[in-house]
Amino acid sequence: MKLFENNLDTKIFALGGLGEVGKNMYCIMHGNEIIIIDSGVLFPEDSLLGIDYVIPDYGFLKRNEDKIKGLFITHGHEDHIGSINFLLQSVNIPVIYAPNQAAKLIKKKLIDRNIKYDNIVIFDENTKVKFKNLEVEFISTTHSIPDSFAIVVNTPNGTIVETGDFKFDFTPIGPMADLHKMARIGEKGVTLLMSESTNALNPGMSLSESRVDATLSDLFQRQLGRIIIATFASNVYRLKHIIETCKKNNRKVAIFGRSMETQIEIALEAGYIKDKNIFVTPEEANALKPEEVCLLCTGSQGEPLAALSRIANGTDKKIKLLPSDTVIFSSSPIPGNAQAISVTLNKLALKGVKTYTNTSLNEIHSSGHGNQEELKLMLRLMKPKYLMPIHGEYRMLKAHADLAVSCDIPRENTFIMQNGEVLSMLNGKVRKDRSFPCYDIYVDGNRIGDIGNVVIKDRKIMANDGILVVICNINAQKKLLLGKVNITTRGFVLVNENEELLKEIENKAFEVIVKELKNKKFNYTELKNQIVNEISPFIMDKTGRKPIVLPVIMDIKNSD
Known part of the structure; x- marks a missing residue:
């Protein structure tokens, strides 16, 4: 891919997590080295009928798996670790670096899925991981789960900080975020801050x-x-x-x-x-x-x-x-x-x-994500030249970019990105580069990526308008319709209360089949297509609905 041929630039892009709350997966690439941050899952909307999970598109990683140095996990929530089992079945990941709690959850997940993977390395705030071009270190943060971390990636072209999920709670139940380390890294110089945006629309501070x-x-x-x-x-x-x-x-x-x-x-x-x-x-x-x-x-x-x-x-x-x-x-x-x-x-x-329930009178829940003032505090501590808001719907990313401008980051230095769009960083300067295709991948039971938009569309039609099956027996050799046409439905109409309508559909199907059998160039495919093409508008005209029409044609050969 020509987009990644320049070995001098550091490339930053998301395979998930932009324009959505979930499915977090971010990549940093320099030369022949790629590190991945998180591998999350997105739970489907009601409109994705029958879909269990939505996961990132691993196509780019599969094509470049020889460059992958490791997967780094910020914390153990499903939107950050939930697709690891699917990733390991698709792409060779040499090592997973994870904090203690996340590592235990990942191991449990892999055991439940019968996936054998032994190379999980547990890190803490003192760990440093060095590769040829990239160096990774970690900052403790406060979140609703133990062992949450921001990830710092030092590259030849500048320092990148990916915050993970965080809030600033000065009276937490667990440990405090390491504000001093954040400030030290900010003083050294942060080129690009990739900061979560889940609560970017919420003013003030989150509840302690x-x-x-x-x-x-x-x-x-x-x-x-x-x-x-x-x-x-x-x-x-x-x-x-x-x-x-x-x-x-x-x-x-x-x-x-x-x-x-x-x-x-x-x-x-x-x-x-x-x-x-x-x-x-x-x-x-x-x-x-x-x-x-x-x-x-x-x-x-x-x-x-x-x-x-x-x-x-x-x-x-x-x-x-x-x-x-x-x-x-x-x-x-x-x-x-x-x-x-x-x-x-x-x-x-x-x-x-x-x-x-949680109200202003009953404070029985606190978000694990920082509100606007906490996002501003992160910006002030890190002092980044550039901001790439992550982990949020586009309105959240936009609100986060506006907060950055209020914290003295030039508007042109904020990047509201989409999955598959690439930032290039060279000598401390960041610019928007080209993009590559990056799709949602649907998981349905044990099948990964086999369910596309056409199948989802059919499921929606069946859910809304039902299905109508046209069953007939023919003798293809003699071009004869044997017996009458049978109509059966599910989710379309009640059979006992719509006998007249079903009789009309049956007669219409009879006409179509007989006419098509008289065609000199008769074939099964054309007969099925003709049944669908003529029955569907007929039903639409009669009922205002458009069920899936499924022809079932059986060729009965007489013994004589």
Whole structure:
């Protein structure tokens, strides 16, 4: 690819994470060396019917895998590590550098997927990794999961800092961000800052986790019945605090939800959570008095299959709601999930359960991402010449660029990029270069990349208008239609209530098939096409709908 033939320039580009919240994957390339930062997954929108995950396009990496020096992980959230198992099946990655918590999560993920990979190196804030042209070091940051880091890449053309996910919390539950190291690196000179933009639209500072700590402690002291808390399983510091609060209030903890169980298991193993004896099984929880137990579960976003949804529906086999229960949503709605959360809240209300959600009066959740003032602080500490906002929708990237301008970075030195667009850095100057194709890759079950837009379009049509199958038997040799045409539908109309319409469609199909069989140049493909081409507008005219029309033609050869 001519775009990458100049060995003097340092190239910076994203394979995911721009124009979206998730699927983070960023690459820095100099000469014959490529380092990758993160390999995340994006959970699909409702419109991507049947799709399990959206992952980055690994085409460029596959074509250049001999240049890859390693994959560097900022922290252990799914939007940063969730596609590693797919990456390792597609591209040869010589080594993965990851902080402790992320390394444990990655190993667990690979074991679950039966993928053997042994070269995971754990780093900390003192680690330095040197290659021929590139040198990598790390800065501790504050996020909602332990062992979160910014990554510093020193190149022949300048220093690049990729922040990972961060916030500035001056009274955190976990360790403080290393402000002093950030300032030192900023004083040395940062050419390009790649800074996350998730909360770039939110003014002020994000709420301190210690404020959430105080609110939850107060709620625990005031509730006499059983407490059920739904929160993000990945928010390890929140889990740590909830468990410590339970211990202070003499409550045992029962875990519901597979992802919650995994995070607790790893947190215990890593020492983030100390007391193993506080945990009980669901059966043991049922035997305790309500005021002696807390249920910690997934489902804070109203996910239909999550633990809290099952409990609210009354379908969980182990736990049944009590009128004296209190349910706490220690989270904020992710955009697009408000309706699902509302459904769960209404079901809980119907059962007479008291609920608490995150409001200005109930500060029971704090974001792990920095608001505008924190993004400004990062800009002031790093003092970059250039800014490339990352990890956000385009409106977030634009807002972040505006913040940079307010912090004295020239507008022309900010770059709002798309996945596949390339920045070139040479002698401390950064410019926008050309681009290369970079697509979303869909994962459907065990199939990776086999599902394209055509399949998604067909699924949408079937979901909206259903499918109509035209079944007929013919004798191709004699060009005869044998018997009548059968029509069957799914998701289009109720058969018993639309017999007249289906009879009209049957007669129309009969006419089309008989006419086509009389054609001297008759063939199966043309017959199928003609059935679709004539039946589809006929149905559209009759019903205003356009189901998928599927002809099924069987050639019956007479024995005589």
